[in-house]
Amino acid sequence: MKITVVGSGGWGTALALLLVENGHDVTLWSHTPAKAVALEETRENPMLKGVPLPPEMKFTADLGAVKGCGAVVMATPSYAVRETAHKLRGIIDPGTVVISVSKGIEKDSSLRLSQVIEEELEGKCPVVVLSGPSHAEEVGRHIPTGVVAAADNLKDAELVQDLFMNPRFRVYTSDDRIGTEICAALKNVIALCAGCTDGMGCGDNTKALLMTRGLAEMARLGVALGGRKETFTGLAGVGDLIVTCTSMHSRNRRYGILIGQGKSVQDALEEIGAVVEGYYAAANARSLAQKVGVEMPISQAAYEVLYNGRDVHAVVSDLMSRAKRSELDESPALLFLQEK
Structure with missing residues (x-):
């Protein structure tokens, strides 16, 4: 199948590699002509150092490459999704399967x-979402990985499953x-x-508490x-949460570590030197939670630190001092089992 991957960051490049290996005709689109030229000449993406880009992979800065494609992978940063999709409106063929991999x-x-x-x-x-515990650095190095393709129509998800799945990249449908x-x-x-607690010098107990309660509030919002x-107990939920909270591949965790160590929000962003999606998501999740009336104390705490300048130690103290409650009221895993 002819496929264009829109977005030549690490994740878009890793997915383009997978598709080439699976025998597809793949073009990788970059936002600037200079980057497209550099990728073609060097056959390496600086965000995937040491991973050669095969001669079969094509590069362009022309969105016209999506014309005639059976599928288009949207792999731009989240803040650029609308602008890029708007540009595609008059180019992309109706019925082309669009695979959203931005988060x-x-x-x-x-x-x-x-x-x-x-x-x-x-x-x-039709739009299919591809998500799960999948660091681009590891996918690019052929490390076994599992993700989820989710669509309103399962046939669309199954098409994406067929496009990407191979012996090192397993795709489930939803x-x-x-x-x-x-x-x-x-x-x-x-x-x-989680990175903030690492930077503050907290231990494994703290991270386990944060991840478990974080999963509970993720599920609260998602269900609302x-x-x-059950999605929150699967690869897209607990799977992706584990890998992102524990790995140094995660820009979000590394960014949090810097803040926990005392760096300012802006200085930490500059030190990471790439998009930190969690920074934007903290504000957007807070807004969404307020719209639907869902309590999300950890996300609110992140917002307070990132946008209101609150001290991380004070925020942790506030979270630990919240009113007593029962865990069983909101555990996604337990609620799932109760439904069964």
Whole structure:
């Protein structure tokens, strides 16, 4: 199949590599002509150092490459999804399967990214979400990985499963696009917080507490929006949460570490030197939670640190001093088992 990957960051490049290995005709689109030329000449992406890009892979800065494609992978940063999808509106063929692999919630509108794409493409293309515990650095090095393809129509998810799946990249299908996208966006916020506790010198106990309670509030929001509880106990939920909160591949965790060590929000962003999706997601998740009336204390705490300048130690103290409550009221895993 002819496929264009829109976005030549580490993740877009790793997915383009997978598709080339699976025998597809793949073009990787870059936002600037200079980057496209550099990728073609060097056959290496600086964000995937040491991973050679095969001669079969093509490079361009012309969005016209999506014309005639059977599938288009949207791999831009979350803040660029609407602008890019808008540019595709008059180019992409109706019926082309669009695969959203960016993770986040749009600022102001509080829309999930698949909704943004659908809105800009005027509903002419089915949108499938691909998400899960999948560091680009490891996918690029052929390390076994498992993800979820989620679509309202399972046949669309199964098509994406067929495109990407091979002996080192396992793809499961789901019809819960809402839950999958909420997992993808909010796990970055929790990972940022996990990094803060690392930077503060807290231990494994703290991280386990944070991840477990973070998962509970992710599930609360996802279910309130129409997602299913079981999605949060799967690869898109707990799987992606584990890998993002514990790995130094995670920019969100590394960013949090710097803040926990006392760096300012802006200085830490500059030191990371790349997009930190959790920074944007903290504000957008807070806005979305307020709209639907869901309590999310960890995400709120992240917002207070990132946007209101609160001290991380004071925020941790506040979280630990919250009113008593029962864990069973909101554990996604236990609620899932009760439904069964």
